[in-house]
Amino acid sequence: MIKVAIVGASGYTGVELIRILHAHPEVAVTCVTSEQSAGRPVSDVFPSLRGRCDLVLQNLEPVGIAEQVDVVFTALPHKAAMAVVPTFLKMGKDVVDLSADYRLHDADVYGKWYEKHLTPELLPQAVYGIPELRRDKIREANLIANPGCYPTSVILGLAPLLKGKVIDPKSIIVDAKSGTSGAGRSAKVDNLYCEVNEGFKAYGVGGVHRHIPEIEQELALLAGTPLTISFTPHLVPMDRGILSTIYSVPNGKVRASELITLYETFYEGEPFVRVLPEGVLPSTAHVRGSNFCDIGVVVDERTGRIIVVSAIDNLVKGASGQAVQNMNLMCGLPETLGLDFLGIFP
């Protein structure tokens, strides 16, 4: 069995990792951490785990943790992750980092959107872990930068169009909506019940959201040219789910049926991307609790624009499920191991 530590196990992506890995046949979670709840069983913090995972939460002491395990998932806020990842790597551990700390290739870009990077020398060895686009590199990596939730939905939604040079790469507009678990478990006034329930709002409007450089970095690699996007995230009153509606201008006249064939070919054999038939559009309700990304494609005949709609569960394909998919690849296991479960509906 591969021994795994979940660093930051008292958060939402941490508990989702525990849930997924509990059913993984080749993995044993042997170490979980929290600063605020250290000394308590993780099942005290999350009663859903009672009787199945009662490990006691430890303080984050990187050397001691590395000595206990083979693989480390860091499910920490950015900055906290890069403070400990170097120790895990030095001690020969494979690391899947769920934070944003190793996603941007350029430390100056990270400095502009986040803060000064503490370990820029590690950026070249980090692999941006989107298996559908970078499977072979992930297999060779020892540090995976697990993609952000919004970026996963947008990159998978646009990859066939950009790679196939179907659209003008400068024409992209993304209108994305997320459930509140995307904001994590720590207490924030903006996420209180009365602030979120029965309402629907945009935030980070006007090119200021920190996922923009990450999305642009990956889309530019697909397009083979630098590009800028308009990106507006929204908060919706649901626990889980991201729905991204993505507009772009094609280089010539296109038909929806041709585009769907392009998507089906691009994602042929992919276990976790489902291209929907013409006229069918995705819903967060149909991917909830699963590792799927569902994609629907429409052509607006009046404006000529292409509209792609992509749906994921932010905690699964947008975080912990994709992290396990990456771990499977890094460890030489079948990619779908422990992940071949259906969503929860209704």
Ligand SMILES: NC(=O)C1=CN([C@@H]2O[C@H](COP(=O)(O)OP(=O)(O)OC[C@H]3O[C@@H](n4cnc5c(N)ncnc54)[C@H](OP(=O)(O)O)[C@@H]3O)[C@@H](O)[C@H]2O)C=CC1
């Ligand atoms: N939520 C989501 O949908 C997604 C999240 N991510 C990213 O994954 C990471 C985790 O997110 P999420 O689970 O939502 O976050 P949460 O806020 O729910 O959990 C954060 C975890 O980190 C621990 N922690 C916080 N600060 C520190 C610190 N300074 N030192 C050690 N431990 C600390 C917390 O422990 P405690 O407070 O108990 O001490 C908790 O276990 C973040 O980088 C996030 O941006 C990525 C994709 C999607």
Ligand SMILES: CC(=O)N[C@@H](CCC(=O)OP(=O)(O)O)C(=O)O
């Ligand atoms: C709803 C909500 O607040 N979402 C978060 C993004 C989710 C996330 O976890 O982003 P990273 O993966 O980059 O850490 C936000 O807008 O900042």
